[in-house]
Amino acid sequence: MPTSDNLFIKALKIEEKASHFAQIRGMIKKIQNDKTVSIDKSWRILLEAALFEGRCGHRAEARKQFDFLLRKCRHNGPAFVEASKYEERENQLARAIDLCEEGLEHSPKCNPLWFQYLRLYEKADARLREQKFDRLNLIVQDLFSHISKEFHWKVHTELAQLFDRQGDDRKTEGHLRSALLESPESMKWKLWLLAARLLQNAGQVDEARLCIERACLDVPPKQVATALLEYAKYFEALGERERAL
16 A cells, blocks of 8 residues: 555545545555554645545545544644635635634644635625634734745735725735735746736726736746737737737
């Protein structure tokens, strides 16, 4: 039986495709009971076991597997992220938020947990926000205080999109500008494309075109097709199909 992460996951996927579910569960049980395999080496296997039960539609067993994993890995932020995302997919937002908060208590520097927390804030309705969350401005403060400075550009990127969906053009523009200023050079072309989409959504078509053209100047050679496709979508949205082609 494979015990390395990659080999086990490959074996699980093969067995799952063949509907050998009993064999998969037997493999998982052996790893859980094997005292010689440390949790540091097996946590990804146990995570895949929980996700497998979720894909099978066995909610109780999936949660049991997640509970087992999280009890063993209190300081493993990525495990809490996946558990929270599972509950989110099951439309159990309150449970997803609780898992995210629990993960942040143990791993406050885990960037993906904070981005998951922000996503859940946006997805929650007004009642759930009032029950589970601080005000958005306090959440934003927590994001910047816990996420390392080198990734602040990602925070600005997420916030720009959030405020765009809320219709706050001033904050959208401010966070976009900060993201562009703080991001690595290799990522700026993607942010110019994002800026173009947000500006076009706001009806600022001329400014959007300028952003696309800037992206085309900064884009790496292997990604030129992506930038040109965005340019084509821009003209298609304006009804200029010939230029889009």
